Amino acid sequence: MNRIALPKLTGRHKELLILIKDSGFRLALAIICSAVVAAMTAASAYLVKPAVEKIFEQKDTQMLMLIPLLVVVVFLTKGIAAYGSSYLLNHIGQTVIMRLRNRLYDHIQDLPMAFFQREKTGDLMSRITNDVAVISSMFTSAITGSIRDFFTIIGLLSVTLYLIPKLAIYAFVVLPLAAFPIFHFGRKIRRVRLGAQESLADMSAFLHETLLGTKIVKAFGMEDHEKKRFAGKSRTIFRFEMKEARVRAMSSPIMELLGGVGIAFIIWYGGKDVIAGTYSFGTFMSFLTAVGFLYQPLKKLSKLNNAVQRGLAATDRIFDILERKSDIIEAPSPVQIVPGPHYIVFDKVSFKYDTTMVLQDINLTVKSGEIVALVGMSGGGKTSLVNLIPRFYDVTEGAVLIDDVDIRNVSIAALRRQVAVVTQEPILFNDSVHNNIVYGCQDASEKQIIQAAKDAYAYDFITSFPDGFNTSIGELGGRLSGGQKQRICIARALLKNAPILILDEATSSLDSESETLVQKALGNLMQGRTTFIIAHRLSTIGYAHRILVIADGRIVEKGVHEQLLDRRGEYYKLYRMQFADNHLMDSQPDADSLGRL
Ligand SMILES: Nc1ncnc2c1ncn2[C@@H]1O[C@H](COP(=O)(O)OP(=O)(O)OP(=O)(O)O)[C@@H](O)[C@H]1O
Ligand SMILES: [Mg+2]
Incomplete structure (x- = not known):
C-alpha cells in the first residue's frame, strides 16, 4: 500500500x-x-x-x-x-x-x-x-x-x-x-x-x-x-x-x-x-x-x-x-539601557565567522565620550570588531559589555538605538533623499533634517537636484557619486543622534577638501559620544583620543600618535608608507598635516 x-x-x-x-x-x-x-x-x-x-x-x-x-x-x-x-x-x-x-x-x-x-x-x-x-x-x-x-x-x-x-x-x-x-x-x-x-x-x-x-x-x-x-x-x-x-x-x-x-x-x-x-x-x-x-x-x-x-x-x-532560527537571541528579561553616554568593554573577545578566528583576545575599554581610532592593514579585523557592538554578530568567546552589562543581556532594540553606523559600503534605499535621511528617525523635524544634511556637507548637492530632498535615489540611479552617497549616509547617521558612533571608512570616497569639511562636522558630532572611527588614511583620525592598530585579529599597538610613532612598530610603518605615498616625507608631518593628532 x-x-x-x-x-x-x-x-x-x-x-x-x-x-x-x-x-x-x-x-x-x-x-x-x-x-x-x-x-x-x-x-x-x-x-x-x-x-x-x-x-x-x-x-x-x-x-x-x-x-x-x-x-x-x-x-x-x-x-x-x-x-x-x-x-x-x-x-x-x-x-x-x-x-x-x-x-x-x-x-x-x-x-x-x-x-x-x-x-x-x-x-x-x-x-x-x-x-x-x-x-x-x-x-x-x-x-x-x-x-x-x-x-x-x-x-x-x-x-x-x-x-x-x-x-x-x-x-x-x-x-x-x-x-x-x-x-x-x-x-x-x-x-x-x-x-x-x-x-x-x-x-x-x-x-x-x-x-x-x-x-x-x-x-x-x-x-x-x-x-x-x-x-x-x-x-x-x-x-x-x-x-x-x-x-x-x-x-x-x-x-x-x-x-x-x-x-x-x-x-x-x-x-x-x-x-x-x-x-x-x-x-x-x-x-x-x-x-x-x-x-x-x-x-x-x-x-x-x-x-x-x-x-x-x-x-x-x-x-x-x-524554521531557521536566529542565533542572535533576545535575553529572556532584557536590560533596557537608557540613552546617554555609554562606555564599552571588550573582555577577552574572540570571534570567528565560520571556522577561522578573525579576532583574538581583544581586551579594550572605551570610556564614555572617548574617540577611538582603529587602523591597520586591510583584512585585519577592524570591521569585524565594530560589528560586534550592535550585535550584528555575537562573540565566539569572551563578552562585549555596555556600561558593565553583557550586550547579550541587553534589549537588542534598545542597544541598536544607542548606535549610529556609517558602513564601509554606502547603502541607500530606492526612496527619496529625504526618506533616506530620516530612515530610523521618522519623527525628525524639517529643521533637523536640513541641519544633518548641512553637517554632512550634503545640503548643497541635494538642493541642486531638480526635486531637492524629494528626488528619488532610484531616479538618480547611478548618478550619485560615491562621495555623495557617503554624505547622505553620514547625514542619516547624524540625524539619529545616538550616543555611540561607528564610522567605518565613512569618508573614504571624498576628495581631500570635502573630507576635511565632513571631518570637521564629524569632529563636532563626536564630541561627548563614544566613537569608533575606522580609517585607512591616518590624516583623518585627527580627533581620536587613542589609536588602536589592528593586525591579524589582534590589537597590536595602542596609544596616542606620538607614543606610537616612538615605538617604531606597525603604526610607524603605516605612517611612513602613507606619507611616502603623499610625498610628504620631507615636510614636517606633524601638527599641520595630521590635524590634532
Ligand atoms: N562575513 C564574513 N564571513 C567570513 N569571513 C569574513 C566575513 N567578513 C570578513 N571576513 C574575514 O574576516 C577578516 C577580517 O575582515 P574585516 O572586514 O573585519 O577586515 P577589515 O580590517 O575591516 O578590513 P578592511 O580594512 O579591508 O575593511 C578577513 O580575513 C575577512 O576575510
Ligand atoms: Mg572593513
Missing part, C-alpha cells in the same frame, strides 16, 4: 492549514455553495430520466413546458452558487498566501547578518515570489476547487446509486483503481517540481548578481561568458519543466482511457438490462449522463494531486527558511 502513499502531511503542512483558521465563516459559506453546485449537477443528470420518459416516450405536453423551465432554473442556481463558491474559496486561498508571504518576509527580516552572508539574495527573492506563487495556485485553483468537485462526485454517485444500484456499486469498486496512476504521477511531479523551483531560484540569484555587477561584466568583456552561463541555467529550467509537462501530459490520456473503458462497460452491461427490460431507456440515459458528468470533476481531482504535489514541494522550500 505504501507505494501509492498519500502525500505525507508534516507539521509544516498543518501549519499552512492553521493560516485558514479565522476564515471559518467564509469557508462554511463556500462549502454550502459547493454543496448547492453539486446538488444542481446531480439534479441536471437526473432530469434526463423524466425528460426521456415523460416527453419522448409518453409525449406529455405539460412536461414539455415544465422540464425545460426546470432545466433553466437548475442551471441558474448552479451558476450563482458556483460564482459564490469560487469567490469565497479564492478569498480564503489568497488570504493564506498573503499571510505566508508576509510571515516569510518578517522572518527573513529578523534573521541575523550571518544568514544573509550565506544565502544568495536572488534565491531568497525567488522563495518569496516564485515559491509562494506555486502555493498560491495550489490553494486557489486546486484545493479550493476540489471541495466543489468532491461534493459533485458524491452527488452524481448518489444519483447513479439511486438509478441502477448494481452498476453503481461496480463503479465504486473500480473507481479507487483510478487512484493508482493519480498518486504515481503525483509523486513524480513533486520530485521534478522541487528541482524546477531550485533552478528557478538559482536563476534568480544569478540574475541578481550579474545585473548588479553589469559594470564589471562589461569592463572585463564577459558578456558572452554570462550569456552562456544564463543559457545553461535557462536550459536546466526548460528540462525540468518539460519533465513535469511529460508526466502531466501522460496523466490526462490515461485518465481518459480509464473513462472510456468505464463507459464501454456501462453500455455493455446497462444495454443488456435495457434490452431485457429490467430498466427503462430513460433510467439508462440518465445514468450515462451522470457518469459523463463525473468525468470533469474526476479529471480535475487528478490534477489536484499534481497541483498539491507542486505546492508541497514549494511549501518545503518556504518552511526551510521559516
Whole structure:
C-alpha cells in the first residue's frame, strides 16, 4: 500500500492549514455553495430520466413546458452558487498566501547578518515570489476547487446509486483503481517540481548578481561568458519543466482511457438490462449522463494531486527558511539601557565567522565620550570588531559589555538605538533623499533634517537636484557619486543622534577638501559620544583620543600618535608608507598635516 502513499502531511503542512483558521465563516459559506453546485449537477443528470420518459416516450405536453423551465432554473442556481463558491474559496486561498508571504518576509527580516552572508539574495527573492506563487495556485485553483468537485462526485454517485444500484456499486469498486496512476504521477511531479523551483531560484540569484555587477561584466568583456552561463541555467529550467509537462501530459490520456473503458462497460452491461427490460431507456440515459458528468470533476481531482504535489514541494522550500532560527537571541528579561553616554568593554573577545578566528583576545575599554581610532592593514579585523557592538554578530568567546552589562543581556532594540553606523559600503534605499535621511528617525523635524544634511556637507548637492530632498535615489540611479552617497549616509547617521558612533571608512570616497569639511562636522558630532572611527588614511583620525592598530585579529599597538610613532612598530610603518605615498616625507608631518593628532 505504501507505494501509492498519500502525500505525507508534516507539521509544516498543518501549519499552512492553521493560516485558514479565522476564515471559518467564509469557508462554511463556500462549502454550502459547493454543496448547492453539486446538488444542481446531480439534479441536471437526473432530469434526463423524466425528460426521456415523460416527453419522448409518453409525449406529455405539460412536461414539455415544465422540464425545460426546470432545466433553466437548475442551471441558474448552479451558476450563482458556483460564482459564490469560487469567490469565497479564492478569498480564503489568497488570504493564506498573503499571510505566508508576509510571515516569510518578517522572518527573513529578523534573521541575523550571518544568514544573509550565506544565502544568495536572488534565491531568497525567488522563495518569496516564485515559491509562494506555486502555493498560491495550489490553494486557489486546486484545493479550493476540489471541495466543489468532491461534493459533485458524491452527488452524481448518489444519483447513479439511486438509478441502477448494481452498476453503481461496480463503479465504486473500480473507481479507487483510478487512484493508482493519480498518486504515481503525483509523486513524480513533486520530485521534478522541487528541482524546477531550485533552478528557478538559482536563476534568480544569478540574475541578481550579474545585473548588479553589469559594470564589471562589461569592463572585463564577459558578456558572452554570462550569456552562456544564463543559457545553461535557462536550459536546466526548460528540462525540468518539460519533465513535469511529460508526466502531466501522460496523466490526462490515461485518465481518459480509464473513462472510456468505464463507459464501454456501462453500455455493455446497462444495454443488456435495457434490452431485457429490467430498466427503462430513460433510467439508462440518465445514468450515462451522470457518469459523463463525473468525468470533469474526476479529471480535475487528478490534477489536484499534481497541483498539491507542486505546492508541497514549494511549501518545503518556504518552511526551510521559516524554521531557521536566529542565533542572535533576545535575553529572556532584557536590560533596557537608557540613552546617554555609554562606555564599552571588550573582555577577552574572540570571534570567528565560520571556522577561522578573525579576532583574538581583544581586551579594550572605551570610556564614555572617548574617540577611538582603529587602523591597520586591510583584512585585519577592524570591521569585524565594530560589528560586534550592535550585535550584528555575537562573540565566539569572551563578552562585549555596555556600561558593565553583557550586550547579550541587553534589549537588542534598545542597544541598536544607542548606535549610529556609517558602513564601509554606502547603502541607500530606492526612496527619496529625504526618506533616506530620516530612515530610523521618522519623527525628525524639517529643521533637523536640513541641519544633518548641512553637517554632512550634503545640503548643497541635494538642493541642486531638480526635486531637492524629494528626488528619488532610484531616479538618480547611478548618478550619485560615491562621495555623495557617503554624505547622505553620514547625514542619516547624524540625524539619529545616538550616543555611540561607528564610522567605518565613512569618508573614504571624498576628495581631500570635502573630507576635511565632513571631518570637521564629524569632529563636532563626536564630541561627548563614544566613537569608533575606522580609517585607512591616518590624516583623518585627527580627533581620536587613542589609536588602536589592528593586525591579524589582534590589537597590536595602542596609544596616542606620538607614543606610537616612538615605538617604531606597525603604526610607524603605516605612517611612513602613507606619507611616502603623499610625498610628504620631507615636510614636517606633524601638527599641520595630521590635524590634532
Ligand atoms: N562575513 C564574513 N564571513 C567570513 N569571513 C569574513 C566575513 N567578513 C570578513 N571576513 C574575514 O574576516 C577578516 C577580517 O575582515 P574585516 O572586514 O573585519 O577586515 P577589515 O580590517 O575591516 O578590513 P578592511 O580594512 O579591508 O575593511 C578577513 O580575513 C575577512 O576575510
Ligand atoms: Mg572593513
